[in-house]
Amino acid sequence: MHWIIELPDGTIKEYDKPVSPADVAADISSGLLKKAIGAEVNGNLWDLKRVMPEKAKLRLILEKDYEAPIFYRHTFSHILAQAVMRIYGEKNVKLAIGPVIEDGFYYDFDLGDVKLSEDDLPKIEAEMAKIVKENLPVERFELTKDEAINFMKEKGQLYKVELVEELDDEKISFYKQGDFVDLCKGPHMPSTGRIKHFKLLSVSGAYWRGDEKNKMLQRVYGTAFAKKSELEKHLAMLEEAKKRDHRKIGPQLGLFSFSYEYAPGMPLFHPKGTVVLNELMKFSREMHIQDDYQEVITPLIMNIDLWKKSGHWDHYRDNMYFTEKEGQEYAVKPMNCPGHILIYKSGSVSYKDLPMKFFEFGKVHRYERSGVLHGLFRVRGFLQDDAHIYCTREQIKEQIKGVISFVDRIYSPFGFEYRAELSTRPEDFMGEIEIWDIATDALRDALESTKLRYKVNEGDGAFYGPKIDFHVRDSLGREWQCATIQLDFLMPERFNMTYIGPDNQEYRPVMIHRAIYGSLERFFGILIEHYAGAFPTWLAPIQVKVIPIADRHNEYAEEVAAELRNAGIRIEVDTRTKSTNYKIRDAQMQKVPYMAIVGDKEIDAKTVSIRLRTGENLYGIKLNSFIARLTEEINKRQKNSIFKS
RNA sequence: GCCAACGUAGCUCAACUGGUAGAGCGGCUGACUUGUAAUCAGCAGGUUGGGGGUUCGAGUCCCUUCGUUGGCUCCA
Numbered sequence: 001m002h003w004i005i006e007l008p009d010g011t012i013k014e015y016d017k018p019v020s021p022a023d024v025a026a027d028i029s030s031g032l033l034k035k036a037i038g039a040e041v042n043g044n045l046w047d048l049k050r051v052m053p054e055k056a057k058l059r060l061i062l063e064k065d066y067e068a069p070i071f072y073r074h075t076f077s078h079i080l081a082q083a084v085m086r087i088y089g090e091k092n093v094k095l096a097i098g099p100v101i102e103d104g105f106y107y108d109f110d111l112g113d114v115k116l117s118e119d120d121l122p123k124i125e126a127e128m129a130k131i132v133k134e135n136l137p138v139e140r141f142e143l144t145k146d147e148a149i150n151f152m153k154e155k156g157q158l159y160k161v162e163l164v165e166e167l168d169d170e171k172i173s174f175y176k177q178g179d180f181v182d183l184c185k186g187p188h189m190p191s192t193g194r195i196k197h198f199k200l201l202s203v204s205g206a207y208w209r210g211d212e213k214n215k216m217l218q219r220v221y222g223t224a225f226a227k228k229s230e231l232e233k234h235l236a237m238l239e240e241a242k243k244r245d246h247r248k249i250g251p252q253l254g255l256f257s258f259s260y261e262y263a264p265g266m267p268l269f270h271p272k273g274t275v276v277l278n279e280l281m282k283f284s285r286e287m288h289i290q291d292d293y294q295e296v297i298t299p300l301i302m303n304i305d306l307w308k309k310s311g312h313w314d315h316y317r318d319n320m321y322f323t324e325k326e327g328q329e330y331a332v333k334p335m336n337c338p339g340h341i342l343i344y345k346s347g348s349v350s351y352k353d354l355p356m357k358f359f360e361f362g363k364v365h366r367y368e369r370s371g372v373l374h375g376l377f378r379v380r381g382f383l384q385d386d387a388h389i390y391c392t393r394e395q396i397k398e399q400i401k402g403v404i405s406f407v408d409r410i411y412s413p414f415g416f417e418y419r420a421e422l423s424t425r426p427e428d429f430m431g432e433i434e435i436w437d438i439a440t441d442a443l444r445d446a447l448e449s450t451k452l453r454y455k456v457n458e459g460d461g462a463f464y465g466p467k468i469d470f471h472v473r474d475s476l477g478r479e480w481q482c483a484t485i486q487l488d489f490l491m492p493e494r495f496n497m498t499y500i501g502p503d504n505q506e507y508r509p510v511m512i513h514r515a516i517y518g519s520l521e522r523f524f525g526i527l528i529e530h531y532a533g534a535f536p537t538w539l540a541p542i543q544v545k546v547i548p549i550a551d552r553h554n555e556y557a558e559e560v561a562a563e564l565r566n567a568g569i570r571i572e573v574d575t576r577t578k579s580t581n582y583k584i585r586d587a588q589m590q591k592v593p594y595m596a597i598v599g600d601k602e603i604d605a606k607t608v609s610i611r612l613r614t615g616e617n618l619y620g621i622k623l624n625s626f627i628a629r630l631t632e633e634i635n636k637r638q639k640n641s642i643f644k645s
Numbered sequence: 646g647c648c649a650a651c652g653u654a655g656c657u658c659a660a661c662u663g664g665u666a667g668a669g670c671g672g673c674u675g676a677c678u679u680g681u682a683a684u685c686a687g688c689a690g691g692u693u694g695g696g697g698g699u700u701c702g703a704g705u706c707c708c709u710u711c712g713u714u715g716g717c718u719c720c721a
Contacts, residue, residue: 096720097721098720098721203649204648205648210720211717216648217648218649251656371717372717374714547681549680552678578679578683579683579684580681581680585683587682609680
């Protein structure tokens with residue numbers, strides 16, 4: 001027996017006894033062993049102390065590597081389970097699953113009659129801290145399937161029995177730390193004390209296997225990081241996110257409210273919120289016109305037969321609202337595509353008309369279960385910046401490329417980073433494989449031809465076509481799915497859409513669905529949190545607050561206001577008999593970008609003093625110069641103040 | 646819909662183990678006429694989400710209902 005281990009730099013290490021990554025690390029340097037938390041062996045994540053195959057390519061994974069959290073967060077989920085078992089008694093705890101998730105981990109438990117609440121978290125955390133301190137070695141062992149089933153049956157772990165029964169592997173792996181054993185494919189860190197920084201975040205209900213027909217389990221969420229400073233940074237981010245919550249800031253800034261009683265899941269936009277939405281639409285409209293879209297408006301309510309034809313009745317009925325008059329049944333539209341198709345089909349279409357690009361700010365209604373509603377992020381009625389591109393197969397690639405660059409232009413004033421995901425043909429697809437291949441290649445080629453980062457979700461496309469989704473990253477590093485580009489081969493089929501080719505024969509067009517903001521409501525919510533309510537000037541509901549120092553300055557303040565208003569700038573004048581400090585504070589809290597402060601000096605010199613919401617002051621500015629520069633900032637939709645250089 | 650927590654003035658939050666519902670901010674009125682993040686004083690504001698029960702007595706305990714929040718997608 002001879003172990004030949006290749007390191008990433010090409011170095012070959014040879015041993016005549018079985019070696020684990022830890023052995024090799026120790027062989028290189030004791031410092032390296034200290035920093036290593038796991039390994040990658042022949043492309044698989046591997047425990048530090050697990051013996052490697054005789055021929056292996058080894059890469060050690062250090063605390064700072066991006067795979068490291070997979071190791072320690074997974075171990076923390078086991079530590080969590082172990083702590084819960086110690087506290088509530090091994091017999092009373094049935095373990096379900098405990099995976100690593102983005103930024104943390106969770107574990108699902110069946111605790112019988114015991115109900116966990118957030119108040120129990122400190123107690124569980126304390127027990128976890130003890131387990132960390134005990135620094136128990138984490139050991140891997142394997143059983144055959146039968147052994148594994150019996151083993152889990154003996155322990156009364158029925159959920160685990162169910163999981164094992166579904167596995168096909170010959171050998172089933174388990175991990176043990178002290179008195180705790182769990183079915184697990186790993187990998188884990190070498191001992192429970194290797195990384196110490198964790199925090200439990202919340203408890204909630206979760207169905208066994210995510211299916212509401214199954215028993216509701218209790219889920220505990222937690223997070224862990226290699227460094228204390230990283231954990232603290234993450235917790236601070238969660239705090240900041242809480243402060244920026246659009247459900248809180250929105251009403252505070254007078255943007256919108258909800259009438260939970262009368263219109264659940266449907267926001268009421270107040271005057272200031274409406275200004276922001278209108279600016280978003282104005283910008284979008286300008287861009288669409290530049291990109292050769294034609295705007296349309298289609299009915300909110302249409303006969304049910306249309307929805308039967310489109311397939312929505314069969315596939316989407318549970319999410320639709322219905323109404324009835326004169327014995328006719330109607331549905332409130334959940335999507336805009338059928339309406340656009342009716343326009344397409346209202347006359348005959350030549351290949352010369354393609355691509356045809358219809359765009360609509362389409363209000364759609366979708367029933368969502370009450371429990372999933374969430375501020376502006378998940379609503380029952382929303383406005384989509386929806387468009388459908390009808391084109392030939394040959395035009396697909398060029399059109400997709402066009403949309404991708406369009407997405408970039410729409411996102412650019414907001415300062416979002418974003419990335420894409422390509423979802424390919426699922427198992428239960430519709431249509432011909434060759435079209436799928438053409439379309440998928442077109443999407444892939446289009447993505448490749450841009451510098452955009454993207455990942456592929458194999459088999460994750462809709463049954464009617466492949467798609468590209470865009471995820472924007474906000475100022476707190478959170479990601480949100482907004483834009484989507486979907487190819488659709490089904491709808492043109494169902495509606496028997498055609499165009500006349502150069503040979504005077506009928507052909508089937510391809511349909512591309514796409515939205516850029518996605519939902520205006522949701523995008524608005526994301527922007528509120530992204531900017532923490534401090535919108536760039538072009539979006540700000542009030543762009544300038546005119547503040548007279550004392551009553552005798554009101555008249556001049558009104559003159560200043562009139563000139564600003566004439567220049568198309570959104571203003572308010574604060575003539576309340578309050579102190580200057582008070583009025584400035586109020587404007588600051590409302591996140592107004594500019595305050596124009598006027599008193600005796602300004603009246604004498606015919607100027608204004610400008611305070612930016614960031615606190616800087618510019619004294620003695622000529623009004624026309626202020627208006628000119630501000631107008632430029634607004635017209636260019638600048639991210640930052642033009643008055644800061 | 647399901648599990649858990651929560652629901653007191655417009656907002657933020659008090660009210661010991663059941664014993665007279667309170668404060669700050671905001672609002673209104675008055676005084677002050679203010680120079681870059683809260684001037685002072687007074688007044689109003691509540692069926693403690695709704696309904697029912699236990700009790701001499703319920704914001705507090707129990708039941709029920711409505712709503713909000715965290716989750717219910719991440720698969721050993």
